[in-house]
Structures are given as C-alpha cells and as structure tokens.
Amino acid sequence: MATAVPARRRRVESFRTEVQFFRIHEDAPSTEDTEMNESALQDDDDAELDGELVDDEGQESECSESSEEEVPDDSHFQQDMENLQDCFAGFRQKYRLIKRIGEGTFSTVYKAEDLLYDSYDNSWDLDKETEKWTPPPLKSFSGQSSATLDYQSQSQRRRKPKYVAIKKIYVTSSPSRILNELELLHDLRGCRSVCPLITAFRWTDQVIAILPYFRHADFREYFRNMTRPDMAIYLRSLFTALASVHSHNILHRDIKPTNFLYDPGSRRGVLVDFGLAEREGYDCKPCICHDDPVTRKRKLRPLISDKEKEGYPREDTRHSRRANRAGTRGFRAPEVLFKCTEQSTKIDIWSVGVILLTILSKRFPFFNSADDIEAMIEIATIFGRQRMQAAALLHGCMLQTTIPTIGRSGFSFEGIVLWSTDRNETKDKLPEDERLAVEFLSRCMELDPSRRISAEEALEHPFLRMGLDESVEEASDAGDDDEMDMLKV
Template identity: 55%
Template structure:
C-alpha cells in the first residue's frame, strides 16, 4: 500500500495519520443520534471464538479487499461491535513486536511480575487490537475530531487510547487496544452493591480523566464502557460524539446570576401571560424570537435535562447525569431504564420521577417553559427509593409492613441523587464523585475481595 505521512496539529501536539495517495472525497453529515441502547447492546459481543458467522466472514473479506494491505498488518478475527457510526473488529496485531507498545496496559502488568531474563525476551504470544471502521457517511470533521481527542487522552489507563489510524481512499480506520469485557446484559441484574461501587468508581475514574482535558464524552452508557467483572476494571470507548468544552457556545440563562435570571423571567412573555391570569401557557401569534439551536448528540434515555432543553452552554457535567442513569439501571435492574421515542417523551419520563414542579424550575433555568396537562404526572413526583422498590418488586401489601431499602442501597441512592440533579450547577463532578462516601468504600470492597482470594489460595 503506497503511503505518505501526514501530520495533523493542534495546540502544538502532532497526530500521525497514515494515509494513501488518493484524494479524499467529501463525506455526508450524519445525525448525532446513537442507536437504541438495547438494540446496540445486542450487537456488542466479546469472544475469542474464531468460529464466525458466514455473513460476518463475507463482510470481513469485503473490508480486507477494499482496504488494500490491511491484511498484511492485522489478522481480522471477528466482528465485536456494530454501532450507528462504525463497526469494530477484533484483530491480531501481526507487527506488534516491531513497535513500542506503551498503550498495552495488560502487557505492562504482566511484565511487571516477570523476571529480568524473561522480560528481555520478546513475547511470541498473539496480541489483539480493535479495528474501528468508521462509516464513509461520517463527516471528515467528525472523524478528525474523534482521532484528535483520543490522541489527547492517550495517557489515561481508563480511556481507550488511539494506537494509530489509516486512510485508504474514503475509508478511515482507527486502531485501538482490544479490551476483554463482558456484555452488560450478562451481569447487571446480579451485581451486588459492593460490585456496583467498583463499577462506578472505574467509570468515574475514566470520566475524571476525560473532564480534566475539558472534553465532553456526550455518549456515556453501558455499551460504551467495556467492563470486565472478573478484573473489576473498565475502559471508556467511542468518542465519535465527543467535543471540547466551549465548542459553539452561546449564552444560556443557566450561567447567569440568580437575580439576573429572575429579572429576565419576570419580563418575559411567559411571565406577562401568567400575570394576565391565563390558566394555560399561550404563544404569540407572530413570534419574532430566534429559534434555539444546541448540540443534542447522545443516546436516547441517557441525555441530561439541559441537553433536552437545548442549553447552549453545555459542560462536562452532562456526562455525570448519564453516569447516574447507569447507576439507576443497576439499582432497578432495568435496562434501558428510560426508553423515550423523542426529546419530549424523554422530558416527560424525567418528570414522572421528579415531578412537574421540578421540571418547570429546570426549564426556566435555561429560559424554556415546561407545561403538561397530563393528569397522571404529579406535582412532586416520586422518590428514587420508591422507584427502586417498585422496579425490584418490593412494594409489599397495602396492609403489610412498609418495605424499605437496605442500608447499602440507601447509601447508593444518596449518591444517585447527586448524579441525577436536574440543575447542572448543583450536580456532582467526577472528581467530587470519586471522593463521595459511597464510592470511597470501593477500596474497602476491593481489599475484602483480595483477602478472600488469599484464603482460597492458601
């Protein structure tokens, strides 16, 4: 494959991208909507079994045929993931021993316990990578953005780093480490609270690394966090929708001082309408206000309220709401927990829990109005404790004793309230979350597990 080296630069750092000699064709824009989480989870597998489906084998053959020379560097084994914007394959790195592989965390851990003599020898065992084939319909800007952000995060062990990238004609592939993991649906119903702590600590550690770089992941969900329950370790993947904080910002009311915000609300058409004694919100016949545009990228059911309300100054804190939805999923044993068809349904689902009053306050925070005349939506909503009891079938008989959560579950719920805070200014950050008492106990749980292993080995 004829190659030239192109150097892409930002902030003084270089990203090496291997490309062929053909001219790049313009790709079409795609929607910023990830696949349905349940459907997408069904497309994600983790297997070392080389017995593959005939259709997948044909797909791999077509890929190798269209991307000249890739089979000389990698032996593609199986398809392990299929999303909205890309397909991911497991492959053996045939040139592993020709390069330094600082990205290989597992190899570093293995060599740490080897003798100096063994360490000096080159390992002959196979080494695996994940090859992400980005669909040609993706925007070139989107592809460059993803590769650049992955490059910036290359030193974080909890984030899947970029090894290298190749382009052949209009096809781009990113080569990433392959992480052994288990499908979320195989274990989420059986996790103990102690295991949830460790899972969440691993996820929050990844988010802290991402947020320290002022990067919004925008698509935090179980299928984008590859977790290995046996190793109690996970890595955050898929930065296809990620962006730097401050990208295309416009002023939003949520960043104003409370007094300034109240003044704007009091002089708004909405306030005048209320003062006139109208029972329901009416709208001006000739509305001259500009329509609001904001980034709504992400997956249905995991978007924060400010994303649904088109906040124009979204920050890294949106990822913390998504992490809260993941914890709510674990506690309720329901996946996906929210299953909205669109943004309006999503807001109503959140209103079911937090109530109409909270949703009105949240909407006004961003200069929006939330109104619903559906009688089943209560003013104050329901507590998360009650939601979890309902979902896990512990509501009990009306005449019987009142059911309550266990003490560990109550600790988890106290933490969950900090994550699922509708006001982004009050929501807990990744750094604060890692210091929260609920997550801090994960270290004790890990030590307890180690003691159990020691007893078995003795």
C-alpha cells in the same frame, strides 16, 4: 439424527473453505465478547456468543463444537472485510481480520490480530504486566526424543495472540467529525480507564482507527446480580475515566453501558467511543443557566404571564434555539432536552446516574422514550411538575402539562427503588449501604447541573469508596504465594 450430522459438517467445512479463500481467521468468541456499539446487540449474535467456549490462551477449546446456528450465512460482512484489507497497502502483513464486533451509524468495528505487535511500543497494553507470569518450563525426561523437547520449547516461547479493534469510519461521516474524534483520543492518551488510540490510517476517503481490544461482558448479563460493593467498583472505574476526560475539558456526550466495556472478572472497565465527544465551550452560545439568579429572573420576566394559557399560540414569536442534542435516548440530561446552548461536562454525570438507577432498580432500559417530549414526561413523572418547571426556567424555557400521571411533587428515589424491586415502601426499608447508593444517585441526577456532583467529587464520595480500604489491606497482606491467585481473578 444420523443424516443431520453429516449435513451440518458439510456446511461447516464449506464455510471453513470460504474463510480460507478470504484469508480471514475465524476466532472463537468468548461469552465475554460482546458488541462495542448498542446497535450491534442482536439476538443472533447473542446466540452465537453463548454457544462457544474459549480456553485461557484464547484458542478454541476441545469442548467447543460449531453448530448450524453459529455459522454466518451472510457474505456481506466477509466482502466488507476483504475490501478493507485490499484498500490499505500492507494491511494483510500488519493485521489479520477475524470478525465484526460492532456496527453503528458512523462506523463498523472489527476484531483483528496484531501481527506486528512485537515491533512497536505497546505501552497502551494493560495486560502486559499480568503476562509476565509465565508457566514453569516443562520437565525433561531422558526417554523423550530431541524433536519432542524442541517442540515443547517452541510451545513455551509461543506468544499469546494480541488482538486489536479496527474501527472503520464511514465515508458519509463529516471530515471534521473524524478529525475531532482522532484528536480527542490523541489528547486522552495515557488517561486511566480510557480507550487509547494506537494509530490511524487514511487512504483517499477511507479512514480506520486502530484501538485496543478489551474483553468484557454484556451489561445485561451481570447488572441484576451486582452487590453494592460491585456497584461501587464499577462506578469508581467509570468515574476515574470521566475525571480524566473532564480534566481535559472534554464532554463524552454518549455515556451508556455499551460504551463502558467492563469485565466483572478482573473488575476493570474502559470508556470507549468518542465519536460524539467535543470540547467544552465549542460552538456554543451563552445560556441564562450560567447567570446569577437576579439577572436570570429579569430575563425570564417577559416569559412568565400571570395567567397560564393552554394550547399553542397562533403566531409563535419566540426565537428558534439551536443546541447540541447528541447522545442516546434515555441517557440525555435535562439541559440537553431543554436545548441548553452552553452545556458542560455535567451532562455525562447525569448519564452515569441513569446507569446507577438502572442497576438499583434492576430494569434495563429504565427510560424508554421515543423522543425528547416523552423523555421530559418520564423525568417529570419522577421529579414532579414543580421541580421540572423550575428546571425549564433555568434554561429559559416554559413547561406546562396537564398529564394526570405527573404529580406536583413526584417520587423519591428510595420509593422508586423499593417499588421496582417488589418491596413495600411502607413496610420495607433500604439497607444502609443501599441508602448510601440512593443518596449518591440523587447527587448524580440533580436537575440543576450546577448542583450536580462532579467526577472528582464523586470519587471522594463514601459510596464509591465502599470496599476500597478493605481491598487495599487485603492486597498488602497477601504474600508471594497468593500473587498468582490474585492475577487469575
């Protein structure tokens, strides 16, 4: 034991020397700091997050002690950060890179300190209002020296560091995709619960976007302990963001827990990552799902034969269909799987329904398919063969299966929730508030997108209004003495 400690300290000191050489400040992450992209959720990062403590000012706590596992051993990301700082002129005078917090197919996200925060308009900062509550000044005593009092006054004036998220977009990304993301973020500025775009820089083929940094918790750490009011608050924040996005006729296309940064402490969430988003109606062709039932039936008549035939045809004469399939496996809506060529904002509502089903069933991920065919099988197992075939015909597709586990009628959401939470469907019954959540779930996970609830309608649903009136009354009844306590929540 006596020989292991000095060796570890030598390694830590060596790492600190290397960090100083790169002029990069290593900030101690909180347990609430998680990755902003699903592909960056690695076991090594989780172990690092769980091993450190951070005080209220964002600085490393005295109780924190670096361990051997917490010291990064890969210099690849350090070199990437160094190259990023050298690529843009004046970067080091504006931002100080701290660490990598996310990595995806098209980008890498870094945490950085905004060194020129006070020089610009910071209307995007959601924490400005709460930071007006500053601690009272320190009492001065006659026995204290002037140097001590001057140091205390400087400490009081010291501003809490402001952090931003710097998204480095890979040069392999399509220029039109990069421009589309920046334009959509610009159009969505000022929308509630939506991550705003602070600014963006380009140098030759390198593009970076400056976004606010939001403290949040890992979805896997809190979703199993959420009460029904907690679910309502979580979804109310998410649907508030979607209502703003959909009002601009924009499809997010990648709704999932890792793209909704939620802080259970402050009960505030922010929708991020618009890399796959697009405007409704962009580059699409008409689909028969938008036709009236009579016209749709007439168009489907050649596809429906009197006798079903098993297997594949020797010569497939059907026309190929091209549709946008962007999104994450397990969260894609049925119309995406059936290659609907005229998708609407309702695809985001289905993805939110999958999140709610995950929370109610306490199983993550709930759908775990490897491809679109398995995804259809998973959905058909729940809804049944008959309803799934009707959903396929809605988009001009035929669905035939002989899988024995796919029944004709499927299962109810109430039965699925009872089964997944180890409750007996015949003996146990869902509480009233949970039954209301299941009813709301059925409105979100409707196979027919035209019958699926919208974001605006969802905000008026009784389930999302659960606890809303009580919280407003408590806030109005709270006196001045309670305001500081409310801000600490």
